[in-house]
Amino acid sequence: MTRRHVMEFERPLFALEDKLDELRRLDTAENPELTAEIEALALELVRLRAATYEHLDPWARVQIARHPDRPKTEHYVGALFDDVVEVHGDRTFGDDEAIFAGFGTLAGGRRVAVLGHRKGVDTKSNIRRNFGSPHPEGYRKAMRVMRLADKFGLPLVTFLDTAGAYPGIEAEERGQALAIAESLSLLSGLRVPVICVGIGEGGSGGALAIGFGDRLIMLENAYYSVISPEMCSNILYKDPAQASTAAACLKLTAGELVELGIADEVIPEPTGGAHRDSVPVITAVGVAVERALADLDGIAPEGLVQTRYERLRAIGEYDS
Amino acid sequence: MTRRHVMEFERPLFALEDKLDELRRLDTAENPELTAEIEALALELVRLRAATYEHLDPWARVQIARHPDRPKTEHYVGALFDDVVEVHGDRTFGDDEAIFAGFGTLAGGRRVAVLGHRKGVDTKSNIRRNFGSPHPEGYRKAMRVMRLADKFGLPLVTFLDTAGAYPGIEAEERGQALAIAESLSLLSGLRVPVICVGIGEGGSGGALAIGFGDRLIMLENAYYSVISPEMCSNILYKDPAQASTAAACLKLTAGELVELGIADEVIPEPTGGAHRDSVPVITAVGVAVERALADLDGIAPEGLVQTRYERLRAIGEYDS
Amino acid sequence: MSVTDWFSQRERRRYTRTGGGQGRPGPSEVADGIWVQCPGCKRALLERELAEKVRVCSGCGHHFAMTPTERIASLVDDGTFTEIDASLTPRDPLGFVAVKSYAESLSAAREKSGANEAVLTGRAAIAGAGVVLGVMDFRFIGASMGSVVGERVTRAFELATEERLPAVMVTASGGARMQEGMLSLMQMAKTSAAVRRHSDAGLPYLSILTNPTYGGVTASFAVLADVIFAEPGAMIGFAGPRLVEQTIRQKLPKGFQTSESMLKHGMIDRIVARTELRDTVALMLSYLTPRAGGGAGV
Amino acid sequence: MSVTDWFSQRERRRYTRTGGGQGRPGPSEVADGIWVQCPGCKRALLERELAEKVRVCSGCGHHFAMTPTERIASLVDDGTFTEIDASLTPRDPLGFVAVKSYAESLSAAREKSGANEAVLTGRAAIAGAGVVLGVMDFRFIGASMGSVVGERVTRAFELATEERLPAVMVTASGGARMQEGMLSLMQMAKTSAAVRRHSDAGLPYLSILTNPTYGGVTASFAVLADVIFAEPGAMIGFAGPRLVEQTIRQKLPKGFQTSESMLKHGMIDRIVARTELRDTVALMLSYLTPRAGGGAGV
Ligand SMILES: [Zn+2]
């Protein structure tokens, strides 16, 4: 078995677990005093596990959101939709595999358009998908599907999981900023329900381009932030080591986003994160998406656009 | 003075002219018999000039349409419009200098959107403009201006002068076919008057992409063809030397296009072609464009689109 | 019948009947015993089996050309296709004469294809859902688009608009019908305008690009679809490869203008193997249903 | 007054008055005697002359940064600008504390700029035609977009939509206002939605990108204009050059993310020298007038 991916904040816990396993492999008959020590450690382990996972700080959640084994857009699309048809291409330059774009049918029978950042599930696919960081053609592909969703009255479901739009030379030269801006404009005008689900990383404009609508559902350990804690730490703290503090200051966790009036709902994850047991999480997402769509049933297209605008309109804090 | 560009069909005429000049430089006092010969040649020259230019065959007109000194889109835009503002870029990949795109004000005061194939007026600009053969981004830039024209109710005037869309690897890979098709679709739906002027070469789909509308005005020696005479000669005659025959078969001249119901009006050119005296030709184009726009005044936007569709609908000959 | 019911039904009789065979024009009935060599893997294939396998090589998956009749049999519900505008036939508006006169080319094409023009249009049902279908026939002067092809395609989209039906076009073409000069070029604009009206009415259009699709057909109605499929290994482009090679005076990159290259460059939505085509088209169309309101989109 | 009349009038008084000078905040009045070195050509320039020359170097044409007051004086008809929403001021919604607290950054910014936020919005006239204008102020926390910038820009577009006026935005920005977290990111969506409504009403929007325009501002309202101008040599992009360099681990191409590169890559319509800006904007807007019917386009 390959060594599991250990997150910084889990180190002490895993160290203790290893220690305990070691002792347990020894012969307690030969050293009876071990039994007591083992019991003590076992007790300590229970305490530590609780302490580690009960109150995860934002930085810990960011690490969980980035966990390589965390369920990806690929898993949600595969598990939540039947009759999936993926479509490709921006009709001008290329097909960006960092964005999934297609159509699927939810368990309840609703046919919907589906978009998502796609990180890949193994090294080979990670590379093909550019680790989920789209180029402009990815957003232009997404816009094609948005237009089809609008034309054919299909609700749009998006899965957010990107560290950000790719900051490369060609991405800039081919209009990363324009592609994102046009996507924001288009999303705001879609005459169909738009449900967004934050399943992992919500990296700034690269996430936002397919990341706002009529509902924002966040997984407990997913984050959504204007900037990565690391970059924020470099810029505002002049110190790369302050990522954890920055993560706390940025109010980027699911719970905080609900308090800020940006997210609508938080989907709990099993102790340690969705990667520990993904099935119930994915199932819960499906239920939440169908519930959100049901809430929006029967609202006229113009009503959806107007309500979405008012929703955006209400975001922002200032004195007047 | 640099040697003027000589077109194939003009060779005998120019040979005779040179001969005559030569004789005239001789001393007739020394050889009195020359006088008679000069008079004879002069008479012959008049006959030959008439014969050469009075009944130009289609292939001769194609050569005139391609004459390097023929007035270009640059000249028409410069002469016919005040307050010209050129705009650039397709907002996705690049700016194609083979297409002029912008806005201008006609002498009569009408503000219009302007598009045109741009070949360049000297070697340096020829190269920058790719000799007037657009890449997909050229058509995508044109589409941006079409949308602006539609949004702001500006009539669209287009100048056609291209050997064809550029048949290169990148042009194909970036969607030459899609760019042309989308341009055709967009043109057909514009809620403003569209006036097209064939000023030189009308090379197939690359011309058509900005080359149909509510009026098609053709210069006497401009051509508009489904394929170049040379390529047609290679394919259908299996013989590159048959370009002249092919040119005749293709019915690509201004006059023939009026007979076919595709062009509406022919603007006469001075003997030998527009390059001999461009001012009156350019002026006549301006007058024709303003007249055409005046004809379309007061037609409701939907009416324009419907009439344009019926115009297209009527093109084609078949038994039923 | 729901798409799903239909799928289960389809499983039973999937490409087992000799629909292909039935569809072939007279001569080949007797040719069922003959062998064909696959250009892909050089295997010798029995014509009859090839016909039963929607003309896909069992060895390497090479997709052989299909007649419109075979295409229709493999794509739509049995016996649902009814042709429209069959009476539209070509003229010789320019009196075009080259090595062969246009008149001669036309009769040769009729002889060779058994068809009277390069596209077949009509009503049909796919998975029980009504569509307007067009299928091009490369055997007829390289499925070049002249007045009749343009008119049939335009009328097909007008019918689909009128009856609020999806449009499905199976394309193949060498380009424009040179012998009709500018009349053929203008068909690009005419068909594109008809597609636009169909789309503005909120109706779905799916195109299927097959080998080869070039020139004026690619640069008009073929690529104006909501969703574009292509068959594997199909050559698709605007300018023909020879012209491109002559222009740039260098060798063309491997795979240039193949469906695979078109997919990579973002120009088409999917490459669909012919054996999956009917089901994928049915599934795709099940998502592209006109919305109540209809009308132009965002 | 017609645009043309206006042009002829303008010729007489073209950039000769000390509008720039007048515009400068108090302190610099006394600074009129001081010299500034041009980063372009290293020449020493007299501050007063620079102010009179719309802060463009007479030697090399380098465009110096402008205050919103100078920008307004150089761009709109004298005395026509009236600010709106000046009373909107920032809060500290996250109680953000880093090396400096957000509260400290804000007061420092107010001190440095004399402004109360990073964008100034209002009504104005250009060549006699009414517009809604927005001008960003890089001195205010790098003209980053927080709740107030987003709200002012949004209200500016709402006002323009209501009164059927053109919108003109002069942008400069380092990106989002990190200290407001997701509230600032969402301003990208909010402003983009407001621009869309303005555009859907058939109204014109012209943006002028100045040095530097980055991040969330570039990727939202700045590039959603009907026509996009940029000043010469302005740095424009989504990701900052340092981040790009770190990501790709190679040197950046010469001219990367300059207006000149943006023009070459088809992202902007024109590069307009500041000395020509007022006339070019007036001329451009004279073409972009709402049509009778109005409404969304093709
Ligand atoms: Zn084979």
Ligand SMILES: [Zn+2]
């Ligand atoms: Zn200087």
